Amino acid sequence: MMQLDLARKLLPEARELAGLVSEEWSETYNMTDHCAEICVNDRINGEVLPIAIIKSDCSFDDRRLMIKAPVLLRAMVAIIEASFAEIRRLQPTEDPQQAERRARTGEPRPKDHAAECAMKCNNQLFRRFLTEKKGVADVTDGERIAVSVRQLLRVDKRSELNHDAGARNRWLDLRAEFEAWRGHNNG
Secondary structure, three states: OOOHHHHHHHHHHHHHHHHHOOOOOEEEEEOOOOEEEEEEEOOOOOOEEEEEEEOOOOOHHHHHHHHHHHHHHHHHHHHHHHHHHHHHHHOOOOOHHHHHHHHHHOOOOOOOHHHHHHHHHOOHHHHHHHHHHHOOOOOOOHHHHHHHHHHHHOOOOOOHHHHOHHHHHHHHHHHHHHHHHHHHOOO
């Protein structure tokens, strides 16, 4: 699995490429050269243009990934953008008086536990923890994970983690349990 720091560094390039690559690629067979090719459709004249040769010893899964690369890249960037938008939406709004007091006193902005929880729910290792330690059966769908975590924390909305001390403490306990589990499992 890729390290998060490296993924963060690559994200701007992924965003850029997602907007530049062809809409989708297809596979054809070149009868003259007797080889499979990855092709794109020219947007102007509709001509099918080869962009890569697929060697005969290329596995089915690698071939499938190459052909679907543009669509998969755009899908992953869209999911990331939606996740960031959700995190921004969940960030607690601070009233102007609190913000002014913080600025005067140098007090740090309060922790956004709801956003932290949302980010953890998108983490594959956290999902594994939920399955192995908390008995969450289905961690493939983001909404099911969110529902399961809200049930574990006994809250109706993640935003309660920022406003309800009991909910916040339950989140901090769950997070600490995850961190201990992760340390034990070398994650």
